[in-house]
Amino acid sequence: MAAKTPPGSLSILQSFRALLDRNFYRDEGAKLGPIFKTAQYHKPAICLTDLALGHRLLREHADSLGAAIQPFTHDVSGGFLRYMDHATHKIYGPMFRRALSRPIVTQSIQCAHEVVRRRLQQVSPAVDLEQQLRIATREVFTRVLLGIEPNSPAYQRFQESFVDIAKRHVRQRLGPKAVAALQQLRGKFRTAPEQVCALSELAVLQGGEVDDIAIDNLLFILRNSANDMSGLLVWVVEFLGLHPEWLEKVRVGDVPDLSARIMKETVRLSRSEYLYRLVNTEFEFEGYVFPKGWLVRICVAEGHRDPRWFPDPDRFNPDRFKNYSPPDNQYSPFGIREHACNGVDLSMMLGSVLIEELAAYEILLSNVGKTKLRFRHWNHWMPKTKVMLRKRL
Numbered sequence: 001m002a003a004k005t006p007p008g009s010l011s012i013l014q015s016f017r018a019l020l021d022r023n024f025y026r027d028e029g030a031k032l033g034p035i036f037k038t039a040q041y042h043k044p045a046i047c048l049t050d051l052a053l054g055h056r057l058l059r060e061h062a063d064s065l066g067a068a069i070q071p072f073t074h075d076v077s078g079g080f081l082r083y084m085d086h087a088t089h090k091i092y093g094p095m096f097r098r099a100l101s102r103p104i105v106t107q108s109i110q111c112a113h114e115v116v117r118r119r120l121q122q123v124s125p126a127v128d129l130e131q132q133l134r135i136a137t138r139e140v141f142t143r144v145l146l147g148i149e150p151n152s153p154a155y156q157r158f159q160e161s162f163v164d165i166a167k168r169h170v171r172q173r174l175g176p177k178a179v180a181a182l183q184q185l186r187g188k189f190r191t192a193p194e195q196v197c198a199l200s201e202l203a204v205l206q207g208g209e210v211d212d213i214a215i216d217n218l219l220f221i222l223r224n225s226a227n228d229m230s231g232l233l234v235w236v237v238e239f240l241g242l243h244p245e246w247l248e249k250v251r252v253g254d255v256p257d258l259s260a261r262i263m264k265e266t267v268r269l270s271r272s273e274y275l276y277r278l279v280n281t282e283f284e285f286e287g288y289v290f291p292k293g294w295l296v297r298i299c300v301a302e303g304h305r306d307p308r309w310f311p312d313p314d315r316f317n318p319d320r321f322k323n324y325s326p327p328d329n330q331y332s333p334f335g336i337r338e339h340a341c342n343g344v345d346l347s348m349m350l351g352s353v354l355i356e357e358l359a360a361y362e363i364l365l366s367n368v369g370k371t372k373l374r375f376r377h378w379n380h381w382m383p384k385t386k387v388m389l390r391k392r393l
């Protein structure tokens with residue numbers, strides 16, 4: 001008998017359910033099995049809620065699966081790293097891994113502390129924490145990626161040139177004004193700045209002059225990843241507010257790796273959601289057909305709540321990572337294989353800085369327990385909580 005597509009419904013109603021219910025993919029997986037189909041608006045998608053299956057799919061059918069490209073990549077010289085063709089990625093993937101590695105990122109740690117401290121001090125009933133974390137992330141990323149100090153005239157000038165690029169969404173192409181701004185910024189970032197940063201490392205790796213592919217990717221990483229990061233920071237505050245005993249342990253100090261464990265647990269519960277791929281050539285997997293043109297969603301968040309690997313999975317417990325690193329096919333918050341995230345060290349550095357700076361505060365939460373998602377399947381769930389910070393004496 002000819003193989004069929006996986007069980008499930010392609011009704012548009014499924015699409016809306018996924019946008020309204022954070023447990024949609026988990027519940028569908030429980031009902032239909034770990035491989036099922038659904039719709040994302042007009043597009044059919046096959047979902048895998050078992051992370052080990054997701055790993056195997058990406059390994060066994062790498063040649064039939066391509067990137068699920070976002071339109072902005074066409075404005076990036078050579079394409080954005082995530083969507084680059086194989087030959088170009090082979091050169092630039094490792095280069096960016098070096099440029100964003102721990103020795104480079106930690107050069108900005110002092111600056112990150114100063115920025116985050118200053119931003120937390122601003123929070124008040126009239127000044128939203130989420131907004132301050134967004135600004136802090138942008139300031140720290142600009143330092144780490146381009147070597148520009150926050151609060152400097154150079155930072156101000158950069159923001160003015162970057163604003164037209166920054167305000168476009170990943171699904172939008174740049175307009176003429178933004179294209180002109182990008183062209184102008186390429187000229188500015190051709191050579192290494194004084195500060196050690198990703199740009200200076202790229203200049204070393206490229207033998208002096210940085211090319212358009214590297215500059216464009218830095219600028220688009222700054223635009224796209226800063227949003228991902230500030231969202232993660234919001235969740236860090238949420239969990240530490242809900243579980244103040246962990247912040248107390250940070251305050252008391254002398255607990256090795258505690259900030260890193262808090263980050264891993266926050267990412268497990270609230271920031272690793274999915275990987276998307278596009279089927280380029282039809283194939284069969286686990287007895288099901290994966291038709292050409294369909295999306296594949298590896299449901300990472302659901303895998304991270306698998307009670308076989310994470311007992312009492314909904315509980316926030318950083319100690320589950322104490323002296324233990326789960327294998328990749330159980331815990332993959334930063335992606336899989338050659339296109340895995342190269343911002344891990346930066347994410348961990350900035351998250352740890354925030355946790356250490358928060359130790360000076362009591363976190364007061366109200367309107368707890370509700371989450372929101374802007375109306376897109378590729379957005380991330382965010383808490384609706386109202387947060388206030390009270391300085392400890």
Ligand code: HEM
Pocket residue numbers: 081082083093100221225226228229232267271272274275276333334335336338339340341342343344346347
């Ligand atoms: C909130 C924290 C973050 C999470 C959970 C995260 C997650 C991910 C995931 C899952 C992927 C793989 C996507 C795929 O294969 O389809 C990825 C790729 C990537 N991430 Fe992140 N990321 C985070 C922060 C960052 C930061 C801070 C940066 C850079 C400063 C960054 C830069 C990138 C880049 C450039 C890629 C593509 C890598 C390549 O294709 O070579 N990410 N990220």
